[in-house]
Amino acid sequence: MKTILYIHGMGGGGDSRIPNHLRIHMDERKVKVVVRTYDFDPELGSRQIASWVEELKPQLLIGESLGAIQALRIQGIPHLFVSPSLGAPAWLCKAARIARFALGRWYLHLRFPVKEGDRQKLKFTPEILRKYKAHAEAAFASIEPTGFYYAFFGKQDHYKASGVVRTDLWEKYFGKSTYMEYDGGHFMEPEYLNSLLIPKIKEVLGLEK
Numbered sequence: 001m002k003t004i005l006y007i008h009g010m011g012g013g014g015d016s017r018i019p020n021h022l023r024i025h026m027d028e029r030k031v032k033v034v035v036r037t038y039d040f041d042p043e044l045g046s047r048q049i050a051s052w053v054e055e056l057k058p059q060l061l062i063g064e065s066l067g068a069i070q071a072l073r074i075q076g077i078p079h080l081f082v083s084p085s086l087g088a089p090a091w092l093c094k095a096a097r098i099a100r101f102a103l104g105r106w107y108l109h110l111r112f113p114v115k116e117g118d119r120q121k122l123k124f125t126p127e128i129l130r131k132y133k134a135h136a137e138a139a140f141a142s143i144e145p146t147g148f149y150y151a152f153f154g155k156q157d158h159y160k161a162s163g164v165v166r167t168d169l170w171e172k173y174f175g176k177s178t179y180m181e182y183d184g185g186h187f188m189e190p191e192y193l194n195s196l197l198i199p200k201i202k203e204v205l206g207l208e209k
Contacts, residue, residue: 009065013037014118042135072139089136096129
């Protein structure tokens with residue numbers, strides 16, 4: 001039995017769509033997909049995820065969107081990424097300026113609404129948002145020269161315009177041969193999960209296609 005630890009994006013959680021799709025469409029006798037809701041405070045979240053890695057000893061990490069930054073802080077395990085938002089920490093640090101004001105916090109919650117259920121609670125306080133600078137620095141410093149990193153980017157990803165999602169930043173750290181672009185959006189659609197992500201998971205884990 002292989003174990004995947006899926007690290008969800010901002011506002012995601014235990015009932016996020018993509019990891020649950022993987023659970024349904026992969027052979028549960030061979031692969032266990034684990035997703036847990038971690039804290040939006042990046043340091044608290046990092047400690048939670050590190051403890052889960054120690055507990056589960058996964059053979060693969062998958063980082064989605066902002067969860068990519070958390071995934072990068074874990075070493076010694078192959079990494080796959082879905083819409084890695086490497087530019088998000090810089091954006092969140094800038095957002096700390098408007099989060100000083102009640103109207104600014106209201107705007108951030110309006111822009112990033114959280115669905116009901118087992119989802120990450122978003123706490124847009126200046127103190128938490130400023131932590132993302134050091135969080136990103138720790139993540140990029142944790143990249144292993146011999147580690148396995150591969151990403152999928154949607155060509156229609158609406159977060160590209162704001163610089164939250166940047167293929168050029170990915171290339172800076174990982175090169176041009178470590179990612180592919182597909183004809184979809186930020187939240188990978190089911191057809192691409194089946195045709196791209198699942199085959200790649202099987203390849204990395206050494207399972208038959």
